[in-house]
Amino acid sequence: EAGVTQFPSHSVIEKGQTVTLRCDPISGHDNLYWYRRVMGKEIKFLLHFVKESKQDESGMPNNRFLAERTGGTYSTLKVQPAELEDSGVYFCASSRSGYEQFFGPGTRLTVL
Amino acid sequence: SQQGEEDPQALSIQEGENATMNCSYKTSINNLQWYRQNSGRGLVHLILIRSNEREKHSGRLRVTLDTSKKSSSLLITASRAADTASYFCATDQLTGNQFYFGTGTSLTVIP
Numbered sequence: 485e486a487g488v489t490q491f492p493s494h495s496v497i498e499k500g501q502t503v504t505l506r507c508d509p510i511s512g513h514d515n516l517y518w519y520r521r522v523m524g525k526e527i528k529f530l531l532h533f534v535k536e537s538k539q540d541e542s543g544m545p546n547n548r549f550l551a552e553r554t555g556g557t558y559s560t561l562k563v564q565p566a567e568l569e570d571s572g573v574y575f576c577a578s579s580r581s582g583y584e585q586f587f588g589p590g591t592r593l594t595v596l
Numbered sequence: 597s598q599q600g601e602e603d604p605q606a607l608s609i610q611e612g613e614n615a616t617m618n619c620s621y622k623t624s625i626n627n628l629q630w631y632r633q634n635s636g637r638g639l640v641h642l643i644l645i646r647s648n649e650r651e652k653h654s655g656r657l658r659v660t661l662d663t664s665k666k667s668s669s670l671l672i673t674a675s676r677a678a679d680t681a682s683y684f685c686a687t688d689q690l691t692g693n694q695f696y697f698g699t700g701t702s703l704t705v706i707p
Contacts, residue, residue, distance in 0.1 A: 517695075519695070519697070524699075527639075527684065527697035528697070529694040529695060529696070543694070575639060583627060584629070587631070587639035587641075589637055589638035590638055590639075
């Protein structure tokens with residue numbers, strides 16, 4: 485069974501630009517989560533999809549972040565416009581039940 | 597803040613020694629899980645302990661949970677160089693299933 489995949493693995497952009505991160509969950513997992521770890525700090529929850537619906541987006545930092553999961557399969561997380569403080573590692577996780585979440589390798593975002 | 601906190605932040609030991617990491621959290625939980633992150637890689641699930649469990653074993657891993665103190669410990673016995681990684685505890689609350697992570701413990705096992 486393939487694991488959670490994320491693309492790209494690393495993105496370097498300039499402040500003010502737009503970046504779109506993609507996450508492909510494990511097939512059959514209705515639950516999809518986004519987390520991020522800003523340098524040196526804890527991993528923080530961003531939002532949770534159940535199929536294509538946003539179940540909980542309480543962790544989204546501001547309206548520069550837009551997450552979608554059209555069709556309930558893969559998900560994208562767009563940052564527009566990117567700011568310096570958005571730099572960090574963005575993790576995606578998927579789960580069948582919600583109790584055990586399987587994480588992807590993460591996308592390292594660097595905003596210059 | 598509801599996230600866990602790991603202690604110590606960094607730990608360096610010799611191969612063969614045991615490594616103990618602690619995690620504290622603030623709210624009532626359903627489960628507590630430990631994850632490992634090798635440099636440049638994703639989070640790997642190690643072990644889950646439910647709130648009504650006190651101790652759990654998996655191979656060289658031993659996890660304890662004290663809900664009265666809102667704390668957990670992860671013991672890695674007979675450490676190996678390949679155990680070098682960052683270790684995170686993650687909790688989920690009684691409502692909702694988002695995870696709350698701590699800042700992690702960076703473990704270095706010296707061959």
